[in-house]
Amino acid sequence: MSGLDTVKIIMExxxxxxxxxxxxxxxxxxxxxxxxxxxxxxxxxxxxKDVYAINNAPWxxxxxxxxxxxxxxxxxxxxxxxxxxLFRLLDSMAYAKLNVLHWHIVDAQSFPMQSxxxxxxxxxxxxxxxxxxxxDLKDVVEYARLRGIRVVPEFDGPxxxxxxxxxxxxxxxxxxxxxxKCGADTCPTSCNIPLDPSNxxxxxxxxxxxxxxxxxxxxxxxFLDNMxxxxxxxxxxxxxxxxxxxxxxxxxxxxTYDQLYIYFVSRVSMMVKGMGRQVIxxxxxxxxxxxxxxxxxxxNIYLRMDVMAKAVVSGYRCIVSMACAWYLDSVWNxxxxxxxxxxxxxxxxxxxxKRILGGEVSNWGET
Numbered sequence: 001m002s003g004l005d006t007v008k009i010i011m012e013x014x015x016x017x018x019x020x021x022x023x024x025x026x027x028x029x030x031x032x033x034x035x036x037x038x039x040x041x042x043x044x045x046x047x048x049k050d051v052y053a054i055n056n057a058p059w060x061x062x063x064x065x066x067x068x069x070x071x072x073x074x075x076x077x078x079x080x081x082x083x084x085x086l087f088r089l090l091d092s093m094a095y096a097k098l099n100v101l102h103w104h105i106v107d108a109q110s111f112p113m114q115s116x117x118x119x120x121x122x123x124x125x126x127x128x129x130x131x132x133x134x135x136d137l138k139d140v141v142e143y144a145r146l147r148g149i150r151v152v153p154e155f156d157g158p159x160x161x162x163x164x165x166x167x168x169x170x171x172x173x174x175x176x177x178x179x180x181k182c183g184a185d186t187c188p189t190s191c192n193i194p195l196d197p198s199n200x201x202x203x204x205x206x207x208x209x210x211x212x213x214x215x216x217x218x219x220x221x222x223f224l225d226n227m228x229x230x231x232x233x234x235x236x237x238x239x240x241x242x243x244x245x246x247x248x249x250x251x252x253x254x255x256t257y258d259q260l261y262i263y264f265v266s267r268v269s270m271m272v273k274g275m276g277r278q279v280i281x282x283x284x285x286x287x288x289x290x291x292x293x294x295x296x297x298x299x300n301i302y303l304r305m306d307v308m309a310k311a312v313v314s315g316y317r318c319i320v321s322m323a324c325a326w327y328l329d330s331v332w333n334x335x336x337x338x339x340x341x342x343x344x345x346x347x348x349x350x351x352x353x354k355r356i357l358g359g360e361v362s363n364w365g366e367t
Contacts, residue, residue, distance in 0.1 A: 005031030009039060011059040020057060030148040031064075034097050038063065041095075067343070067358030069319055071100030071152070077107030077163070078365030080130040086140050094147040101144055102229065102360055104154045105132070108192055111163040113137065117208040120167030137222050145224075152280070153213060153223045156231025157206070158194040158264045171195050171202055175242030182239035192236045197264035198249035207271055218276030227298070228272050232265050233282035262289045269294050283307050286316065298357065302327075305345040312352040320345075320359040329367040 011022040022039060026032040038061060046053045072093055074081065081089070090101065105113055111124030113132040125131045132140075141151045165172035173196040176182045182193050195202050214228065215221030237257040240246045250260055262285070269279045273296065280298040287307055291314050293299075301308040302321045311318050320326075325333060325341035343359040 005034060006064040007031040007035035007038070007062075009035050009059065009061040009063075011039075011042075011054060011057050022054075030099070033094075033148045034063070037095065037097060065097070067356065069100055069358030069360070070098045071102050071319070071358070071360035072098050073102040073104055073154075073321065073360050073362040073364070075104045075107065075363060075365035076112060076132075077104065077110045080110070080112055080126055083132070083136050083139060087143055090140075090144050090147055090149055093149055099149055100358075100360065101140075101149055101151045102154060102362075103140075103151055104156070104229075104364075106155060106163060108160045108162040111166070115209055115212060117212045118168065118205055121164065121209070123167035124163030124165075134222065141223060150225045150227075151223060152225050152227045152229055154229035154231060154280075155206075155209070155213075156229075156233070156282075157268065158197055158261070159192055159233060159235045160231065161195045162193040164195065165193070168201075168205065170199060171205065173240050173243040174245055176239040178242040179236075179238040181236055192234055193239050194235050195264070196240075196243065196246065197260055198243070198246045203267060203271070206268060210272055210275060214272075214275040214277055216275050220276075226276070226278055227280055228275075228277035229280040229300070230265075230268050230272060231282060232285040233302075234284065235261050237261075258288050262292070265289070266294065269297060280319065283311075286311055300360075302362075308356070309345060309347055312347060312355040315355070317355045317357055319357050321362050322359075323362075326359065326361040327364060328361055329364045 005026060005028045007024065007026045009022065009024050011020065024032060024035040024039065026035050042054045042059070043052050044055070074086070074089060093101065110126050110130070111121050112126065112130055113122060114134050115121045116134065122131050144151045161171065172193055176193050213221050213223050218226055240257065240260070246260070249255070253263070255263065265281065265285050269281070272279050278296065278298060279294070280300050283299055283301045283303060285297070286293050286299045295315060298317045298319060299308070299311045300319050300321060302323050305322065308318045308320060320343035322341065323330060325337055327333060344353060344356055347353055347356065
């Protein structure tokens with residue numbers, strides 16, 4: 001789906017007649033969808049005359065989006081949303097001409113979706129009734145597609161992985177619960193236990209799961225979009241420090257914790273790229289790896305706009321989801337700042353501006 005869909009709407013004046021003509025010209029079917037949405041918002045019901053009408057015709061409207069990526073993140077790990085609720089969310093996105101659902105499906109708190117490849121993963125759900133079947137996932141993707149909305153899934157790693165380990169304990173680092181920040185008594189409310197990046201089984205599971213989600217090539221699988229978010233934020237190194245296996249792995253490769261973290265990120269990125277997808281990572285990967293991060297990575301900015309400015313100068317594409325402006329669960333974000341925030345920031349170079357794909361508001365479920 002093109003994000004830049006030009007549309008032109010021409011509405012004639014009614015004159016003495018009871019009807020008039022409206023014409024919508026669009027460069028793509030998705031532009032036509034947006035044009036119909038604009039048209040529907042101009043129409044009102046005149047109770048006295050018992051007709052549908054448009055005020056102040058004639059109208060000529062020419063419209064196109066400033067950015068191709070206009071998204072909303074929803075978090076179904078912290079709070080499970082039934083499929084019907086997701087459908088209503090997609091309807092509301094279409095009304096607002098948002099075209100990307102960033103589906104943060106899983107996190108430390110729960111793993112609420114089915115995997116045929118690794119069927120014990122959804123043992124990490126809140127309950128058996130709070131799960132998405134494979135058909136549910138497909139239904140959401142199709143419902144979104146019919147409304148001109150792309151669905152970009154996120155499987156965050158290596159952090160935020162406690163729920164993965166309920167069904168497959170070997171995914172979690174040995175001795176993680178010795179650390180006060182990683183004890184099981186902190187879960188599922190606040191734990192942030194990462195996957196074990198030294199365990200080959202971790203990569204075997206991720207490859208099998210991601211193959212299932214993507215079909216192994218572009219345009220296939222459950223999630224058809226060419227973007228795939230692999231997270232990469234907020235790693236608790238303390239959860240790795242008591243594992244003798246991780247210590248041996250780090251010694252073998254002469255890794256620091258930062259290098260171990262980026263080793264995981266790089267290996268997973270190459271895996272997903274091999275499945276015909278463009279990888280999105282949270283900004284922590286770029287802040288840690290700098291320009292050694294794979295050049296095709298799309299950096300999802302949520303903390304610092306200066307990191308975004310630095311990334312686009314270095315040739316990286318960015319999506320902006322700033323916590324200080326567009327986190328819907330943040331009570332300190334007033335509506336004036338919400339609407340006035342500009343994802344372009346202070347970037348003025350035309351080439352660099354093109355690397356800012358757009359932005360997302362984030363409906364996190366922690367609160």
